[in-house]
Amino acid sequence: MTVPIRVLVCDDQLLIRSALVTIIDAQPDMEVAGECGDGRAAVDLAAQVRPDVVVMDIRMPVLDGIGATRLLAGAGVPNPVKVLVVTTFNLDEYVYEALRAGASGFLLKDAPPAQLLHGIRTVGMGAALLDPDVTRQLVGKYAARIRPTDSTPRDVPLTPRELEVLRLIANGLSNSEIAATLVISPETVKTFVSRILAKLNLRDRVQAVVYAYRQGLVT
Known part of the structure; x- marks a missing residue:
């Protein structure tokens, strides 16, 4: 049996975070390793649960998704974690900076669930995910x-x-x-x-x- 992809979900909006958790947990090849509402908590929790992929919002309190991504996947980070940025903010500077910080992919929150799941699987396998139009x-x-x-x-x-x-x-x-x-x-x-x-x-x-x-x- 294939080992499931362990996913950490980080979003400060509880309703969105709960929806993401529900969608991911329903997949036979995935499991939610944890969830949190800010970037600092994501960094701390990732050190404990060692997820394969972090689904990361950008605009959050305490530490935003850019700073968290840099700490999780930036240059020189030992044992970097793959980060998939999922945000409502299309193509703003935050998205660009998150990709520079080390994110492996980018999706909009209004993407269909199937596209989100495909993104998690793609990033989990070590590939990058950046929609051609977005690029x-x-x-x-x-x-x-x-x-x-x-x-x-x-x-x-x-x-x-x-x-x-x-x-x-x-x-x-x-x-x-x-x-x-x-x-x-x-x-x-x-x-x-x-x-x-x-x-x-x-x-x-x-x-x-x-x-x-x-x-x-x-x-």
Whole structure:
């Protein structure tokens, strides 16, 4: 029997938190490891229950979701915990900062339950989850902040085809969209993505998007 994904739910709104707990606990491959209403409690509780995924709100008292994500999944954190940001605030600076802080994914609270559960499973398996439309809007809004001051592309240790795939990732295309654009199979795209992340020592697609803009590979 597959070991269930242990999920910690952190949201300061009791009604929303209860709904998330109910949906997650009803899944045969998931279990709620704990729940809390602020970021500080999430950090403390995660140290006790060691969840596989933390479903994290952003705007909360005591410690917001950005600060909590940084403590749970930020650079240099020993035994980092995967964080899935779920918020009502679409594409504001808080979301961008949460992703920079180490979040592995982002969903809106009005997403269907099936999409939320898919997100938890995706993040739990070690992949990143960032909706392609969300990616396009995020990089469009914040690209100037992460783009180098000069527009000359940097030397990147990738093949021409890998560079092509990286640029498409940075433009917000999903694996299936990349496959259709390049007329290759989705499995081949997955292979390219894995190679890109490994060569550049990146954790996930979110970091790949930021990397591409920082290196001046997309405009």
